Amino acid sequence: MNTVNNQRRKASIKKIETAFLQLLQVTDMTKISVTAICQLAGINRSTFYANYLDIYDLRDCIKESLETNYLSLYDEEVVKQTQGDVFLRLCQHIKENQTLYRTYFKLGLEKTIEIAEYDNQKVLSYEGGALADYHAAFFRAGITAILKLWLENDCRESAEEVFELIKSKHL
Known part of the structure; x- marks a missing residue:
């Protein structure tokens, strides 16, 4: 059961990050809302907040992931x-x-x-x-x-x- 939840969580994170990156290509970060990310990702706000504190936390997680990937x-x-x-x-x-x-x-x-x-x-x-x-x-x-x-x-x-x-x- 944990495997299913872990896969579901990873899929949600992927959807959130993809939606955020798409929005960033056409919108200034200060104008992006959690609601817009959730709508584009097709998830509930509670799913967003289960994984991130706010949009800045999401940005920092993406930055950290990119830097880790880069350093590897x-x-x-x-x-x-x-x-x-x-x-x-x-x-x-x-x-x-x-x-x-x-x-x-x-x-x-x-x-x-x-x-x-x-x-x-x-x-x-x-x-x-x-x-x-x-x-x-x-x-x-x-x-x-x-x-x-x-x-x-x-x-x-x-x-x-x-x-x-x-x-x-x-x-």
Whole structure:
């Protein structure tokens, strides 16, 4: 019986998140109501509140899920302590999950991402690393702008093309 309830709960969460993401593509988050989400998802308000405190909690859960999914792309690099083609994997993930990333950027959640790995040799070449914070900010803003534009253009270019652009400009 618990399995049935667990599957039902997962299905409800999926419906809620899908409805929320659909609404976010055409409506500002501050104008989205729990009622609108429930109507689109075909669920009762009590089902929404059984899973989330409010719309902001729903947003935070989606953000956490996306970040966990994103970080899992790099499990191999963490274990082997290598860098690999992390940006290529990111580009591939974005192309496969365009709605989630559009939402991520629309909500401004990318501002919370810290860049942990980038070309340290390049940083050191700028004033012996004294301007590392500026370089990291420039790097983050440049990649974010490229990825946002790529999403606005419906990811017409391949993940490999976007990766090569980022690599040639920043890495």
